[in-house]
Amino acid sequence: MKKVSNTYMSSWKKNSVLILCLCSLWGCDFIKMKDSANGEDSEKGEPIARVKDQYLYLEDLEGIAPAGMSKEDSSSRVDRFIHNWIQKQLLIQEAATQIEFNEADIERKVLDYKYSLMGYQYQSYYVNKRLNKEVSDEEVSQYYDEHIDNFILKQNIIRGRYIKLPLNAPKIKKVKSLITSSKKKDLDELNSYCLSFATKYQLDDSVWMIFDEVIQDSPLAEIPNKVQYLQKQKYAETSDDKFKYFLRIEEFRISDNISPLEFVKEDIRSIIINKRKVELAKKLEDEVYERATQNNEFEIYN
Structure with missing residues (x-):
């Protein structure tokens, strides 16, 4: 079994703050610890890695290395995934010995993240399909004139x-x-x-x-x-x-004076396009809500 190198663990320590911030996204692994302890992984075959009583199986690597990737790159990606899994499990198990987790709260956060991600992906699809990225010089000039104090x-x-x-x-x-x-x-x-x-x-x-x-x-x-x-x-x-x-x-x-239009033209184009993205995202939310209201698809119980 491959061990985590000191160099790799040193790199992890440097990023521990970031990892702690992502703990709420690891609820599925925390839940999996409980499932594994109940024997639900017994039919997965031979494990490829272990952290105490937690096991990583070959089928858990499905989709990690996409088809067409070279053998060397595929091996490197799988190896990196295994090391990350080990680090994650070690941190979760260490945390479990130090603090008491509310498993219901963790599962709720996992579901909330899942639904947020699904909504975000559809929203991105909707926006990108309808977004007009053409911005005329007239639009740029008008925005500049209306918000000139923002361009110091x-x-x-x-x-x-x-x-x-x-x-x-x-x-x-x-x-x-x-x-x-x-x-x-x-x-x-x-x-x-x-x-x-x-x-x-x-x-x-x-x-x-x-x-x-x-x-x-x-x-x-x-x-x-x-x-x-x-x-x-x-x-x-x-x-x-x-x-x-x-x-x-x-x-x-000189600094602290109004910027010339030409200097901020591309920034203004980006601002206008981002405003269109926000407007499209809001339009989608309104459309979905309005359609659901007309079709009586939801209720709020007092």
Whole structure:
């Protein structure tokens, strides 16, 4: 019989708080302990693992490794399941010696979880089948205008261009004239150059970026007063012992101010879609309740 390794048990101890939080979902195992003690597993054949008087049988592994899974992956998944079962049983049996369980309460929680899971799965099916994920720019703009106070910047952001180049990159002196140019041919040349030599770059100056993320790992990150810097600087070059950094700032917004619409557009799309999900879930509940009411499918006894 395979033993639980010290390394594995150490990993379990680190996650013991999470496991304790899931104890309410283990009621079926707790109930199974009682059934097993009454001999209800006697016809299951030879066990494959044991914890005191509790046994794990081959048929308990049904569906653990789906068809088509490689022999190695299947064996690994089964082995992991067995170890998890052993850990779970050890914790349950330890708990049974330390505190008194209300078995009726545990069974009630198991049933409540089961029914909640069934309802959630159907609700997800209903919502996903009917959900419209298309969000127009007009809807985004309207939501932004109606909830503009919710879009306060938490960080400084910029629109501009940024390039990080190795010091040995060729023709590095020409980069300044290219990054500050507005001519399409210069920008095409700069893009081609960055594709070949840059370690990091952003050339689309219509995109809003978090300033701290742009300048991280560069000497610019050590700027003592970033707000003052943004207010005064439109172009900067700096270097360290390995790289040369170029920054051109087209526009900036300071934290605690209203975020530009473009910066939060995708967040708003997600918010709108999530609101539709909530509305569909509520619609389902109302439909089911209304239909049951009309068909006299339930009663409440006083």
